[in-house]
Amino acid sequence: MTPGVRKAKAAQTRAALLDAARTLFGERGYLNTKITDITAAAGRSTGSFYEHFADKEELLRALLGDIEDAADERLAAREHPREHDLTDRAQLHAHLEIAWGVMRQHRAIQVAMFQSMVADDPASGRAWRDLSEQTGMLREHLEWLREQGRAVPGEPELLAAGMGAMLALVSYALPPDGPYTDEQVVDAFTNLLLKGLAG
Amino acid sequence: MTPGVRKAKAAQTRAALLDAARTLFGERGYLNTKITDITAAAGRSTGSFYEHFADKEELLRALLGDIEDAADERLAAREHPREHDLTDRAQLHAHLEIAWGVMRQHRAIQVAMFQSMVADDPASGRAWRDLSEQTGMLREHLEWLREQGRAVPGEPELLAAGMGAMLALVSYALPPDGPYTDEQVVDAFTNLLLKGLAG
DNA sequence: GTCTATATACCGATAGAC
DNA sequence: GTCTATCGGTATATAGAC
Known part of the structure; x- marks a missing residue:
């Protein structure tokens, strides 16, 4: 076997592990999926896992690349x-639609990220850091508005985090075959945030 | 020792376990707190725990009574x-202030509930059930509005869940000594929800 | 690189003495 | 009711053969 072929086999194993993990994360969640579950579903041995990833968290970070690529592509x-x-x-609707769409299309990864974030030591501050970073774009749009002399209803970082929290937790909680369509959700939140209850 | 005294000692132990658990949940979170951590912090033995609670989840349910009592009292x-x-x-502000205040005042329990909810199998539907139940009051207010012929920006259950999700996740993520005061948070979200971005 | 087998560690839960 | 001691199950990670 040439080195090239062996390398290809390794890549195949890595891909199989990632695939299996994504499926299992979607079915049982990140926390309830053991490393042995992933290797078994991928048809590989336990030991093979550690040739590709140091631990489950590193595998999750690799999966994260997928969702980021998808978001970048849409943006x-x-x-x-x-x-x-x-x-x-129209612009608010577009932003919410893209964010919601990416979360729903890659629900397994979003579920995994969410569980990983919440399982961390709360005192680490990771949850707020993640929330703040992932809503950075919204925050910048709000800061820009404020620079234009437009009234903004509060601190941009706080408002952006609030909007992101709404989307993220509802997306986590709402079952894929739930009672509401994607359009209903995006429209409802667009209305709520655009005009508010007193629109 | 009379039976009455023994009973009092038992209640004392139970209270010590609850106290220790609340403290530890606030410090390291629910998931990272082991039963042996609780008994050690309470100065009791491992075996004693099971005389009072079947498992960690049952202890959490007992703590839950505290926060519910506090909420009922304020309401x-x-x-x-x-x-x-x-x-x-004024009415929206009052609702948000009470909800936020209760969550912050009993942050350890809110953190524990949140972690417990998210750690569950996502396919169980528990997250959506919890979110929907805990925002039942908001939903009813919105349904009442709709019955009055007032325009509501979407399905009441969905909007209520969205608002609750915003509060719950931001409260979970925001450190107790964070960069924003309670007043800033409540005011910002009141403004955001009342008039929306386009107010 | 992949496998089998195993070391290591940890935690939940119980048994039995007091 | 509380304690000490321990069993049993489980998951991570590694060692060594192929």
Whole structure:
């Protein structure tokens, strides 16, 4: 066997592990999926796992690349400068639709990330850091609004985190075959955030 | 020793376990706190734990009574019929302030409940059930609004869950000594939800 | 690189003496 | 009711053959 072939086999194993993990994370969640479950589902041995990943968390980070690529792709389709006016219905709707769509399309990974975040030591501050980082774009749009002299209903970081929290937790909790369609969710939250209850 | 005294000692042990658990849940979270950690912190033996609780989850349910009592108490101060107009700034603010205050004052228990909920099998549907139940009051207020012929920006259950998700996850993530005061948070979310971004 | 087999560690839960 | 001691199950990670 040439080195190239062996390398290809290794890549195949790595891909099989990632695939199996994604499936299992979606079915039973991240925390309830053991490393031996992943290797068994991938048809590999336990020991083989550690040739590719140091632990389960590192595998999750590798999966994370997928969802980030998907998000970047959807965002690259249109330019995304700071100068987005979230008080414009169409622009707010587009932002929520993309965020919700990515979370739902890669639900297994979102579930895994969410569980991993919440299982961490609460005192580590990771949850707030993650939430703040993942809503950085929303925050920048709000900061831009404020720089334009427009009234913003509170601290941009706080508002962005609140909106992100709403989407993330509802997406985590709402079953895939739940009672509401994606459109219902996006429309409801667009209305709620755009005009608020007193619109 | 009379039976009465022995009973009192038992109650003391039970209380010590609950106290120790609450402290540890606040420090390291629910998932990272082992039963032996609780008994050690309470100055009792491992075996003694099972005389009072079947497992860690049952202890959490016992702690849950505390937070529910606190919420009921704050709500009993004023009547809380369905006929609350959440499009009125003062009433919305009051609701958010109470919910946020209870979560922050009993942060250890909220952290524990949140971790317990998220650690469960995602396919169990528990997360959505919990979220929906805990926001039942908001939902009823919205349903009442709708019955009055007022426009509501989406399905009441969905909107209520979204608002609850925002509060719950931000409260979980935001450190107790974080960069924002309780007032800032409540005001920001009141503004956001009352008038929305386009207020 | 992949496998089998195992060391290591940990935690939940119980048995039995007091 | 509380204690000490321990069993039993389980998951991570490694060692060594192929």
